Structures are given as structure tokens and as C-alpha cells.
Amino acid sequence: MENSYKNLDETDAFKQLCTLPPVMDMNTHLTAELVQTAQVPMGEDLTYNYAAKAVDEAILATLQRLADEMAVVDQYRELLGGAVMNGSEQRKVLHHLTRGQVGPIVEWQGRDLGSFYVTQQQRVADFARRVHAGEIRGSGGDRFTHLCQIGIGGSDLGPRALYLALQHGARCRGSQFMTASFISNVDPDDAAQNLANMDLATTMFILVSKSGTTQETLTNETIVRHALQQQGLDPAAHLLAVTAENSPLANGEDYLESFYIDDFVGGRFSSTSAVGGTLLTLAFGAELFAELLAGAHQQDQLALNSDILANPALLDALIGVYERNCLGYPCTAVLPYSQALSRFPAHLQQLDMESNGKSVNRYGQPLNYATGAVIFGEAGTNGQHSFYQLLHQGSDIIPLQFIGFRHAHGDDGLNVDGCSSQDKLNANLVAQIVAFAKGRDSEEPNRVFAGQRPSSLIYAERLTPRIVGALLAHFENKVMFQGFLWNVNSFDQEGVQLGKVLTQQLLTGCTRDAVLQGYAAYLGVLQP
């Protein structure tokens, strides 16, 4: 099987797909009836609606054939079964196991990897209980009330997005045990500003680096250890490590506790491993985190359906490929109508662009078609007062992914002018979908909206921890399926390596001068 993965443009279905007549007028396409039928359940109380996508039955049927011809669900099964799907790094891809057993048990070096992840989770849960009970305290004897995660990239964006997504809801249901902040950037202002706002005596730091060699994270660890010592606190009593068992950080003595991950869970897919789980369990308790995992697990199971109308992640992926490769759209905007999801687009930006921003296939051959799109977005209604102008009337068409909820985390807000804040939020959401699709004619040319802007809508009753997990897994699986369709390795990131190598040369090979002098000097060094 391994050498049989096809390129997208080698398939009959894709060749046919781009010759099908496109949906020409969304104004007639998008009807009240279609809204009721053009949707896929994502488990109880969560739905993927594609009524406002420019796909009709002929296009959908061809997308189904494309999925079948490329055997993308079989590829997912291979991945679940422990195949080396990250070929360039010779690694399995096992993040699904961090939230449950979807496929067979995967063993490696005599270890059941699923139970390895579960064990780490249980260790975190036990540890969190002792912290919340006040059994584990800071070196000055204070209870820990605050967390600070030190990590970058996948060790920061996913956990941070999930923390923000869960925080207000957790507080409303009385399960916020600790608050959290984040140090990621090597910019010294990031650590300095965070430290200035913290009571170190009550803060537990979670140091996250799989390799244990991330420059930014190790630098910030040293700064934090120094700050703790300056206040007479013992760093070893305030720092946790989340790392691989074979990393230089896997050194018990320097840390209060260590939790482990392995090479089969990539950074951007690690939010449900100890990378996100340590922070989220300490902040909100093991029960809430278990709900999140259950929500993610359910999406992982749905992703096994070979019928694309019963597999929302696959359908979403296929429509995205149609938009990217047949219609030629270069970007996708993610627009959650929920302030709690304010950093979810930033996480998806990494997840998607780092996974599928590739130009060679899994055999290293150059590709003749576009792969990953630019992903960006902000929470609605904020985005409406910002970049939506271009989305409505700009010269390029940008496909949209809306996310909405019937109710807020807390109450739905005061009734002002006869309706609650949440009513207003949702009226805006629905109005935007309709405006983007249908547009508007006007006598005044600058008030004409061409419409024909396709969007999908994922909606639920409320952004519970289960739904947060489901959203996370939905997009992870969408990105995975798109990688299969484009025939790229979605699980490596060689594009970040060159910068690291050059940075190291700069730090060792030339003087550290003002920005321009460093720039010029470095080019001088490079010149023959």
C-alpha cells in the first residue's frame, strides 16, 4: 500500500470535479428547505451545515467518488492502526489515542501506546487533585492558585485556545480551580510582563517542550527559575515538565513532577495529550477535561464513516479541496460567534498551515496543484467591524467557516431593546451568512453586494467542554483528510527547520549587533 498513494490530480474523480458546472447563483441555491437538509450530524447537539456552500448533488457525488478513489478513510484506518504516516520522520501518528481507542491497540517496543497516554492523563488527574486539595504547595507553603504555561507553537496555541474556550464556562459551573497565563515568545518583554503580573509564591509553571531543546522555552525557563530564586523560592517546587521520556528535560530532580508525551503526537495535534491536559486538568479539574476528550473521541469515530454525508470532517475537507483546487480560492476565514473562541482561529492557523503548507508529495515529488490555504479569523461580531468589508466586497472570494451557539456560557445577557445579547449575536451570525451568499443589488454601485460567498456553519446549543473537544477534533481530522487528498505529509514541518539552523549560525558566527548590522553582517558571512 505504501507506494500507492495517488496525487489528487491523478484521480478520475478530481479530473471530473473541475469540469462540473459550478453552482452559479447562490441566491436561488440557498433556501430554507436546503438549510434543513444540507447538514451532517456531529453527534448529539452539534451539526455541520453546508447549505451556503456552493456544492450541488453532482458535485457532492463526485466528492464522494474522490474520497473513495483516494481511499482516504482507509488511510485514516491505517493511521489509527499505527502505520508510519509521518514518513519523512519515520513516525506513527497517534494523537487520536490521547482521547480514546478508535482503532486497534497500537504496540511499540512492547508498550501499548494508548494506555501510555491514558496513564499520563491519570497521573495528571491524581496530581491535580492533590494540588487542588492543598497537599502540594509552593516552596513558601502557599497554595497554588495560578498556572503559567511556558511553551511555544503547539505547546502554546492549542492549550491557550482551549483554556480561553473553557474558562468562562468553567467559572459559571464552579469548576475553575486555578487561573492561567502563558509565556511563549523569546522576546524578553513577554516573560517580564507576565512575571510582573504574577504572585510567584502561588504560581506553578508548566514547562512544555517535547524535544526538550526548544530555544525559546529553555530561555524562558531560565528566566523564570531566576525570578523564583530572586524571591527566595525553590524552582524545583514550582516547575512541572511536560516532555518526551528521552528528552534532556526528563530529569526528575529539577521538577516538582514530569508528565510524558512521545514522538507519535505532533505538536499541533498535542492539545489532548499531556501538553494541553496538564494545564486544563489543573485549571478546570479532571472531570471537565474528560468531557473534552469524550467530545473529541466522538468526532474521531465519526471520521471512520466512508459515506461523506455521515462524516463531517471528511465532507468539510472535500469541499475545501473543491474550493481550493477547482475554484482557486487562496484563503479560508474561520469566524466563531463566541468570544470564548477568540484564539481558536490562531490555533487552526497553525494546525492547518503547518500541516498542509507543503509543495512536495509524500514521495518528495513536486506537486502541480495548490495545497494548504491561508487561514485567518477573529470572533464575531468583532470581525464584522473589521475585515468583513473585504470579505463582502473585495476582489477575491474567501470561503468562510462560521461557528455558532444558541446560548452563551453564562446567561444570555440582559434584554435590551427586547432581545438578549445572545439573540443579537445570533441574528448577526445568520444575517452574515445570508448576506454573503445572496448579496444585494443597489442603484449605488458601491452598495452592490455580489454575494456568491460560500460559507459553512457548525452550530451547537452551548460551548460545553464536550463541544470544545468536538470542534478541536473536527478540524484536526479535516486537516488530516485534506493532507491525504493533496497527498502531502501533514505531520512533519521541515519548513521551520531552516530558520532554526540559520539562527544558530547567527548566534555563534557573528556579532550580535543592531538589527541592520546583524542582517548585513550575516549576509556578508554567507557570501562566498
Place this chain on the structure above:
Amino acid sequence: MENSYKNLDETDAFKQLCTLPPVMDMNTHLTAELVQTAQVPMGEDLTYNYAAKAVDEAILATLQRLADEMAVVDQYRELLGGAVMNGSEQRKVLHHLTRGQVGPIVEWQGRDLGSFYVTQQQRVADFARRVHAGEIRGSGGDRFTHLCQIGIGGSDLGPRALYLALQHGARCRGSQFMTASFISNVDPDDAAQNLANMDLATTMFILVSKSGTTQETLTNETIVRHALQQQGLDPAAHLLAVTAENSPLANGEDYLESFYIDDFVGGRFSSTSAVGGTLLTLAFGAELFAELLAGAHQQDQLALNSDILANPALLDALIGVYERNCLGYPCTAVLPYSQALSRFPAHLQQLDMESNGKSVNRYGQPLNYATGAVIFGEAGTNGQHSFYQLLHQGSDIIPLQFIGFRHAHGDDGLNVDGCSSQDKLNANLVAQIVAFAKGRDSEEPNRVFAGQRPSSLIYAERLTPRIVGALLAHFENKVMFQGFLWNVNSFDQEGVQLGKVLTQQLLTGCTRDAVLQGYAAYLGVLQP
């Protein structure tokens, strides 16, 4: 003059521009010598460097001819002189006057508008002094120590980005007088979560809406007034209004104080008016805000130079048009290597996409060329661990705008492995520019970097308030010049109006039900 604005593609210079041979190999183009010469001073200690842009002397000469042929500096002079440059709304465009007199005095209805803006600024400064001195206190007798800005779009993004840009530096120099938070979204969780984290007795709210009719802002005002009353506090003693003199909010009795703006300063260009100035002056003092204004004013003066090599905003605009319209690039990434600028890209996203995301020219005629690009970005080094993979190895080329500083706001960080955090930050910055331009060959195809990714670099010694103001104005002026080049009205935003109209229909015309029911019901209402 008014009917003489040309479309970009009607000019001889543009027709020639796209036929010039492009810079084929950035590997040989980008040299240490070029880094020293391919730059434009932006006043003392700030420089725009375009060595890593794919432009040579022939292209630059043609860009100069394009600027001359379209008379873009003359158009800027017209704007400064009070011409109605926002034609669709029949408004002048006067945000430059909020930071100084660049052109002639502009009078309107017998009033010198420049001195109107200055007067508002002085009123804010006087007010802030009395607050800082404890002369003005909350209704419970407490000193005000915290600010909460209630606004959305331009009343939120710019002020928030500037607050974050200035905060750590202000603290380091001892001029942070008050802290600040922001309520923007109509999502009730935004207000609820913010309010839960505040001591209302010591909080001053700044309500910002030029029209006084912004749905989100008025709804949040009601929520805040209710919360204050619930705690026995008098809302009129805790709320400021920043609004137009003819707005429904311009009602002294309900507010502790009101500061005014007018229709000639658009929301996304209003950061240096009372919209941003009230918050920033209260937070950091009048002196610091005056430095910011001086930095912005200096860029406004530089933008008068007709020589594009002495006009950094114009050169930046022209290179962007070359990349967009001759090379066909659909996006631009903004990458500040400074955590303090973490939300600056979100502000630029509104500034640029809302201004130039247009499809008709200033006479309402459809355009046959691309206008505003998608703008996105995050602070470096964070972005390196996220979407840079696609920037390096994705199938599309995305032009890049780097911003860097020799020193941090505070100290440059501990020496770890022989160099400070700031050294590491800058080594990363320079390494990325070089990696994007020059790429790398490799035996392993997935480790090949094609290079040829163009970038510019704006750099300074330190992110002082003056430099923050300069960066803000640079990008405002760049966006303005690009609007002139594309012959669009950069100062209206009809694309946000349709959503507002449809939202209102939804809130009045159909039941406020679950998201899907609202969606379907609304489409049912729309159907004939």
C-alpha cells in the same frame, strides 16, 4: 480635478511595470551591500529596508513614474487641504490633523478642525491629570485605577493594539497610571467575563461610538450600567463618552465627561483622536501620548515627498501594488518581532482590509484588477512555530512585512548560552528574512526551500511611544496611497452595512430561536 482620477490599469507606467523582467533570483539579488543601501529613513532611529523585496532599479524607476502619473502625493495634499476624499459619504478625511498640522488650516462651518481635535486632546489631558491626582473619584469615593473601553471595530482594535504596544514600556519608565481592559463583542460572555475580573468601584468605563448607535456598544453599555447599579454605584460617575457632538450619546447628564470626534475621522483611522487618546492618556499620561502623536506626525510629513525613495509609506504602497497586481500575490503577512505588538496585525487587518477591500472605483465603476489583499500575522518568534511552514514551503508566495527592534522595552533578558533573549529574538528575525529570500537546496526534496519569498523590514532601536506612533501612521499612509493607486474610496465601508440591515430585520421580523431555526426561518421570510 475631481473627475480625473485614473484607474491603475489606465496608466502607462502600470502597463509597463508588469512587462518588466521580474527579479528572478533573490539568492544573488540580496547582498550585504544591498542591505546597506536599499533603505529609506523614517526619521531618526527608524528605517524601512526593502533589500529583500523583489524590486530592482528598473522596477523602482517605473514605480516612481506610476506615483507621478497617478499624482498620489498631490491627492494626499488634496486630502490634507480638506477635499471631500470620502466621496460616497461626502466627507473630508482629516485624521492627520489629530496629530498635527501637515497641510493648510481646514475650516468647516466656521470652525478650524485642527484646533477642534487639539482642544479635545487638551480636555482629555486636563481630565486625566485630575483623575491621576485623585480629584475625580468613583461614586463610592475610591480612586480610579482601572479603565475599561467599550467599543468595537475601530473603537477597539487600534486603541487595544496601541495599549498593548505601550504598556510594558510605560511600566518600565514609571508612567503607567491605570490598567485597561476591553469589552467589544455583543457576545454576553465578553462583558460577563470582563466584569467578573474587575473591581467596579475603581473602574472608569470609556464608551466609544462615533454615531452613538452601534448595537454592540450600546448593549454592553446597558449591561455595564446595570452591573454598576447592582453594586450601588452611580453609572454617571463611572462612564465617559467619546462620540460625535450630534450623536445620541452626546448627553452630558449620563456621563462623567464627554470627549468629541467628528465625521471626518473614520473609525479605523481614529486611534490618534479621542477614540484612542482618551484611553491612552488616562492609562499612560498626556506626555507619553504626545510622544506617540509626534511620531505619527513625522510620518505624515514624510508622506509629502514626491521622491518615492524619501517617502517610505508610498514606497511600501507601491511595492505592495506591484506584488498584488503584477505578481498576483493574494495575501500579506505582518510579522512584528515584539510581543508588545501582538495585536498590531489585528489592527492592520482592519485598517487595510476594510479600507481597500473594494471592487468599484471612486466613480462606482467595476474594477478589472485586484485590490486589497488579505492581511494576517502574529508576533515573532511565535509565528515561526505556527504558520511559517506554509510561508516557507506552501504552494503560494506570501509577501512579508517584518518589524524589529534592537532592544526590548525592559532589559534584554538574562544571558543564557552566551546571549540575551533579545539577541535570540533578533537572530531569529534576521535568519528568517534570509531563509525566506535565499532558500536552501537539499538532497531530500521535503527539505528544499525554494526561497524567493520577498520581505521588507522596518526596524528601530526600541519600541518607544514615538516609534509606536510612527508605525501606526506609516501603515495608515501606506493604505491611503494604495487606495489612491487602486482608485478606490478607502474611507467608506458599505460592505458592513448590509449585515446591519439584515440583522435588524431578523431581530424584528422573526422569532429569536436556535441558530438553525433562525437561519431557516429567516430564509423563509426572504423567499417570495
